[in-house]
Amino acid sequence: MFTNLKIKAYDFLGKREFIKQRYLKKQWKAMALVGEDTDAVETVNRCPTWFSSLVLGGRKYFLIGGGVGGVNDLAYPMANSLFGDLFVTQLKIGKTDPELKPSFVPLAITEVKPLQKSVVVSYKGIGGGPDLIRLMSSGALRCTERPINPHGKAFDTEYKLYKKIVIGVDDTDSSTKGATFNLALQLASILDKASKNYRFLRLTLSLNWPANPAKTTNNASSALVFAVVPGKEEELIRNFERLIKKYTISKETGMVVMNRIRAPEPLKAYARKVKREQVSVSEAFWAAEQAGVRAIPITGERGLIGALSVVGLVDDAEEAITPVANGEPAG
Numbered sequence: 001m002f003t004n005l006k007i008k009a010y011d012f013l014g015k016r017e018f019i020k021q022r023y024l025k026k027q028w029k030a031m032a033l034v035g036e037d038t039d040a041v042e043t044v045n046r047c048p049t050w051f052s053s054l055v056l057g058g059r060k061y062f063l064i065g066g067g068v069g070g071v072n073d074l075a076y077p078m079a080n081s082l083f084g085d086l087f088v089t090q091l092k093i094g095k096t097d098p099e100l101k102p103s104f105v106p107l108a109i110t111e112v113k114p115l116q117k118s119v120v121v122s123y124k125g126i127g128g129g130p131d132l133i134r135l136m137s138s139g140a141l142r143c144t145e146r147p148i149n150p151h152g153k154a155f156d157t158e159y160k161l162y163k164k165i166v167i168g169v170d171d172t173d174s175s176t177k178g179a180t181f182n183l184a185l186q187l188a189s190i191l192d193k194a195s196k197n198y199r200f201l202r203l204t205l206s207l208n209w210p211a212n213p214a215k216t217t218n219n220a221s222s223a224l225v226f227a228v229v230p231g232k233e234e235e236l237i238r239n240f241e242r243l244i245k246k247y248t249i250s251k252e253t254g255m256v257v258m259n260r261i262r263a264p265e266p267l268k269a270y271a272r273k274v275k276r277e278q279v280s281v282s283e284a285f286w287a288a289e290q291a292g293v294r295a296i297p298i299t300g301e302r303g304l305i306g307a308l309s310v311v312g313l314v315d316d317a318e319e320a321i322t323p324v325a326n327g328e329p330a331g
Contacts (some may be wrong), residue, residue, distance in 0.1 A: 028139030031199075031227055032119035032159035033261060036292065038093075040076065040261035041112055041119050042164060044201060044227065045087040045136055056082055069098030069108030076262060079316040083202045087136075090261060090315070091121070100126050100152060107133060110154070117230075119159045126152040133157075162199070162227035166258040167240055168311035170221035171303030172248040181205050184222040187243045194239075197232040201225045206310035206320040208274050221306030223314040233259065245298050254303030256311055257294040263312045267291040271312030274305060275324045284308050 029046035061067040063081065073096040081088050095111040107129035111122035118141060123133045130145070130153040137143035137157040145155045172180045185203060192200040204223040228236050237257055244255060263271075270287040273279060284305045288295040293311060295304050313320035 028135065030137070030139035030157075030159055031162050032114075032121070033162050033164035033227055034114060034119070035164045035260040037260045037262060041091045041093060041114060041121075042261045043089050043091065043119075043121060043159060045139065046085055047087050047136075049085065051087065051135075052082055052085060055087060066105055067107075069100060069105040070096050070110055073098070074109050074112055079318060083317065086202060088315075100124065100129075102127060114161070115158075118161050120156055121159065122154065122156050124148060124152055124154040129153075130155070161230065163230050163233050163259070164261055165198075165226045165228050165233055165236060166223055166260075166311050166314050167226070167237070168221065168223045168256040168258070168307035168309075168314075169244060169303070170254055170306030170310070171250045171252040171300070172244065179220075181220060181222045183244070183247060184224055187240060187247070188224045188226070190243065191226075191236065191239055195232075195235075197229040198236045199227045201227055204310060204314045204317045204320050206271070206275070206306070206313055207323040208306050208309055219306070221303075221310040223307075223310040223320075225314065241296060241298065248299055250299060250303070252300035252302035253298040254301060254305070254307045255296045255298050256288060256304060256307045257296065258291075258311050258314075260292070263314060264291050267293065267308070267312040269312075271309040271320075274309035279305050279309075281305060 027048045031044050033042040033044060055062060058067065063071060074092050074094060076090040076092065078088070078090060091109070091112045093112050093114060097110060098105065098108045100106065100108060106127050107123060107125035109121065110124055111120070113120045113122075125133050133153075133155050134143070134145075137155060141158045141160050143155055143157045145153050148154045169184050170180055172183050181203065188200040188203070191198060202225050204225075206221050206223070208219045208221060226236060241255060244253065267287060281301045281304060285295055288304070288308055293308065295308065297304065310320060
C-alpha cells in the first residue's frame with residue numbers, strides 16, 4: 001500500500017516541471033574552465049553514475065566511432081574523459097556543422113564560444129540526442145533550444161566560467177610516516193570548504209621511476225585540479241603554499257602551478273622521462289620554464305621533479321599511475 005502511494009506521489013511530482021528541474025540540478029553540476037592557453041576550453045559535468053557508466057561503456061562509439069559529431073573538429077583528444085563522477089571534455093574554440101545520422105551520429109557539438117563571464121557551447125541532436133543534451137545542460141547557467149529540420153533540436157548551453165589551476169606537489173613525507181597524496185587531498189578539501197572562490201575537482205597520482213635512490217617508498221607525486229573564480233587564482237595558490245609549508249614533514253617539498261587547460265607536449269615528454277629514469281633538479285627548473293609552469297620550492301627543491309612530472313600527465317590518470325620498469329610499463 002505504502003509503495004503504491006509513493007509511486008503515485010513521485011509520479012505526480014515528476015510531472016511538475018519546477019520539481020524536475022530542481023532534482024536535475026542536484027544531480028548535474030556544470031562549469032567551463034579556461035586558462036592561459038586561449039585556444040582551449042574545458043567543460044566539466046558532475047554527473048550521476050548511470051551517465052558515467054554509459055559513457056565508459058560506449059566510449060568507442062561516442063568518442064572514437066563518431067557517435068558525437070564535431071569531436072574531430074572541436075574536441076582535443078583525451079585518453080579518458082571520465083574522472084570518477086566528472087565528465088570532462090577539452091574543446092577548441094570555433095564552429096563546425098557536422099551531419100547528424102540516425103544511430104551513427106545522434107548528437108553533435110557545433111560551436112564553442114567564450115564570453116566575458118561564461119562559455120557558450122552549442123549542440124544539436126536527433127531522436128534521443130536532445131534528451132541527453134538537456135540532461136547534461138541542466139546543471140549549466142541556462143540552456144536555450146530551437147527546432148531544426150528534420151525533427152531535430154539545436155541548443156545553446158551557457159556554462160559559468162572558472163579558471164583552471166593545477167597544483168603539483170611532491171616529497172612531503174618520509175619513508176616511515178605520511179603520504180603525499182593524502183596530505184594533498186586534505187589540503188584541497190580544506191580549501192574547497194573554506195571558500196566559495198575555488199572548487200577542488202580531482203586528483204591525479206603519478207608513480208615515477210621505481211629505482212630512484214632518493215625516493216621514500218612508492219615515488220608517487222600528486223596533482224590537484226581546481227576551478228577558481230577569475231581573479232582569485234593567486235589567493236588559492238598563496239593559501240595552498242601556506243598550508244603545505246605548515247604540514248609537510250620533509251625538507252625537500254616542492255610545488256608547481258600550471259594555469260593552462262592542456263599541458264604542453266614538452267612537459268608531457270618530461271613527465272614520461274621522470275617515470276623512466278633519474279632527472280636532476282636543474283632539468284626540472286628548465287622544463288618548468290619552457291612550459292610556462294611556476295616552480296615553487298617549499299622546504300627544498302628535490303620535490304619539484306615529481307611535482308612537475310605529475311602536472312604533465314594530469315589529464316591522463318591511467319598513464320600517470322602506471323609504474324614503469326626497465327623502460328616499459330609494469331605488467
